[in-house]
Amino acid sequence: MTKEIDLDDIGDYIKALHCPIRWDIIKILKEKPKTSDQIFFTLKKANKLEKASTIQNETKRFRGLCFHANHRNLKKPTLYYHLRELENAGIIKGKKLIDEEGNKLKEKEWKLTVKTLTINLK
Numbered sequence: 001m002t003k004e005i006d007l008d009d010i011g012d013y014i015k016a017l018h019c020p021i022r023w024d025i026i027k028i029l030k031e032k033p034k035t036s037d038q039i040f041f042t043l044k045k046a047n048k049l050e051k052a053s054t055i056q057n058e059t060k061r062f063r064g065l066c067f068h069a070n071h072r073n074l075k076k077p078t079l080y081y082h083l084r085e086l087e088n089a090g091i092i093k094g095k096k097l098i099d100e101e102g103n104k105l106k107e108k109e110w111k112l113t114v115k116t117l118t119i120n121l122k
Contacts, residue, residue: 002116003090010119016089021071022082026112029092033111036094040079043071083110090114 016022021043028034028042086092087110094108 001114002118003114004118004120006120012089013091013117016085016091019082019085021074022086024071025082025086025110026091029110029112033109035097035107035109036076036079036083037107039083039110040074040076043074043079046071083108 024043024046025039028039034042083092083094087094091112091114092110093113094110097105097107097109099105
């Protein structure tokens with residue numbers, strides 16, 4: 001789906017997309033929908049470390065923002081926070097999973113709802 005937004009709406013998307021971890025989540029969901037656990041373990045396995053000095057310099061530069069060069073220390077509540085922020089902006093959507101007996105599970109499956117984002121500057 002292509003989503004067209006005006007300048008009045010851009011703040012919501014900037015808020016949702018300012019963290020590198022959220023871009024990583026989007027990349028994970030590009031291929032197909034994934035559960036919260038699948039996203040969590042994919043992020044945990046991803047090793048994006050560069051030289052320690054580079055990480056320290058970048059961390060200082062982005063102090064107070066969501067800078068994550070490595071997701072090995074990621075906790076599930078933090079992941080759920082980022083998923084909710086992306087969902088609130090309408091970029092992803094989560095749906096509850098149902099087991100064989102028809103019971104709703106706590107686990108959600110997430111999918112991208114926006115393929116292209118266009119900004120109307122007029």
